[in-house]
Amino acid sequence: MLMPYKTILIDDEPISINRIKRLLKEYDDTFEIIGEALNGQEGLEMIEDLRPDLIFLDIEMPILTGFEMLERLTFMPIVIFVTAYDQFAIKAFEENSIDYLLKPIEKSRLDKAVQKLQKFTENQSVQLSIDSLQSLTELLKPKKDIHSISVKQGDKILIIALQDIAFFQADDKYVFLHTLDNKQYITNYTISNLTEKLPSHFIRISRSSIVNGNQIRELEKHFSGKYLVALNDSKRTKLETGISYHDNLKRFSL
Incomplete structure (x- = not known):
């Protein structure tokens, strides 16, 4: 990839954007700022329109968070996060080979980010998959005690206990809830919503599937390094994993 990197700054705090711009002036030969956005929706539209090489991305923003914006992209630039997350959460960024700048941004830390970026470029591995970013989302979002x-069924609202659910699966515009006794219901949630809402024994195994880890019967090796997750529901369902979600299964099985 040729330098300078065409760069977009996405942050809902103008002060933060201005600070990044000041710090980047020292790297005119590395970064060319071609746009600024103050929320995730503006960032999404700007990225799709301008196709930057790289973005500096805040996480907590109005309209769309940084993660929600990334999940909607059809074009994936290099991502350097600008975050206020604590040191524990930041380990997830490091493990996923995504760089980050902790607010308030320090020049010395930006220097390291630039060095890391240059190494990535040399190794031709700068672009990260959308799957990897979604996997990172799961590591950082809190789980709630539900x-x-x-679900709606005609004029009724049914309450499905989590222990009776085998898996969730996205199909086109809808996400379906599948029970252990082979019933299926349309939900009002996205897979990302459910990932945030469900407790930790529900495991996202691909971009389109979440399974009840307590109902996993076995894992079978499949093609291209993937697995088939066999469940204990009445249909003995088998679902294929996404490679970037294998760590979710590993953490659950430990």
């Missing part, structure tokens, strides 16, 4: 999911 015990059921409500």
